[in-house]
Amino acid sequence: MTGAALPQLPLVVGHSACIQRFEWAVERDGRVHFTQLEKFDNIIRRGENAKQGDCLLSPRLLRAQDIAILAADGRATAQVATRPRVAVLSTGTELVEAGQPLHGSSIYDSNRPQLLAHLAGYACQPEDCGTVPDDYQATLDALAAALEGRQLLVLSGGVSMGDFDYVPRALVQLGVKEIFHGVAMRPGKPTFFGFHEASGCHVIGLPGNPVSVFVNTEVLVKPLLARLAGLDYRPLTVRLPLVSTIRRKQLDRAEFLPVCLGEHGVEIVPYGGSSAIQALAAVDGFICLAVGVAELSAGELVDVRLIR
Template identity: 45%
Template structure:
């Protein structure tokens, strides 16, 4: 598997960017570090509703000068013996050094009785969260919280990478699209729709070329069309060693140079990867768990590499809830697990066609080559999916 990552990391492509409104930026890849144009907050402000008073005020009954709502600016300077009612988020008036929260007081007309001292100042100071010129965000896949951060700094739009266009081809005479009636011996095509959904999350422009039967001429026609219209082409099925596995030959005849074929990973051993002057091509086995995992582990890695990022998937650590025993151990294996009662529980899993095993999965654990058994209680790392 390390050799696969080394090959993927050697691939390059021109990085092209565009500016998009914040409302269209979630899931896109930030092109460059963003610096804050302002202090955050831009002024000293109230952390809660209460009474703004001098820092050295000791009086228990104070005269109320005015009420300052969020978005307003007080006009009265705070003098000894006085205060102003202030709402959360409002700018601190001149002379104020602390805020007594409203629940520590009783209002009586134009005065307020302070019943309890407040150990906190309850002020968020100018630039406390971020100063002008600080790095707000580094390049990353933008998440909803990142959009909120950018909005808080006044950005209406953001520069993002134009992710590579990806084309999907599902191969197999036995396949039918969801919604069609199945004949004896046929199955539904899940790979095309699953891969589209995986790529859509990453903001990629996607094209789906439907199901192509196991016919060399039709396969070659569809492959060449997809190569002309996309940067990355994904195929499912037709890459193993069977009589109808035409894809490797068709790709090489189309000018795509093979960089590797067959990897020591389970599921996904038949994976084919190659490139030409403008395309990168993954030929995946047809089993749906294989295609899901291969996209998560290898295709995402390449997408981010081509967008200028290092793919850094999220992991959580936990104790294995029951033993894992393997009948074969010649490949690195990805196994679905769920997080339950602070333990990592292997999910009942029957192999690479058992797609619904992923329905309850928190993520995948990676069992290295030559490891025959992982015992209950051992620390394992779960790759979140």
């Protein structure tokens, strides 16, 4: 029986092993032939997996295999950090909830469902705070409500320099201290980051383009969430050859390019800008072109940041 203790029988010549049924055969003369066995084959010795005093798990987001390790040690409970509450909000008068009819120049809100789904399997409790139109007072009221009782507010849209981009001004009025507004990266240059001391809530304002939201969630939001949960964030990366040469002209920002994994290496997923959401369906990860890098050659090994 798998996992059962061995019977207390005398050992033959100091050896003991378990023989699986497929490891022996009956010969014509009726004699049983055993395959070559080594001492302790098919036997798990006591203390073989871990010894008393060993560290079973370091701080991490618990996975199914981690739960198995805890259960195997007889632990029915474990001390864990509280998952941060995360408010998710979209801004834009043009936005319509999926499933509702469009009217005029309206479009469906894809950013909020994307963020909620993106964060649902991570170390947080995402909470849907709906959409807010491009109106200053409405923006002020929605942001004030979203800050309360949360450790992080993630919103999309309204953070650029347009006439109806009210979010930065409203956040400052509510007492949010601006830490930075603008990042030297593409996509995602207008990103806002701040902290509301009164509520203890961090704020990340993302540009409204879907690809920007997706990339910045991986690059900025997830590492912050890990820190809030008391974890070290380590993106999963692999080093693979580039299938085709990449060239670019704008060198003043780090650029995150979506890629897919192919038989011969990494291939760039072509997309027509930050709003080209359909391209995300083929994306397995990203590569980063650092500031000042104009070209990566075909065959060159690149670090691929995989999407988990």
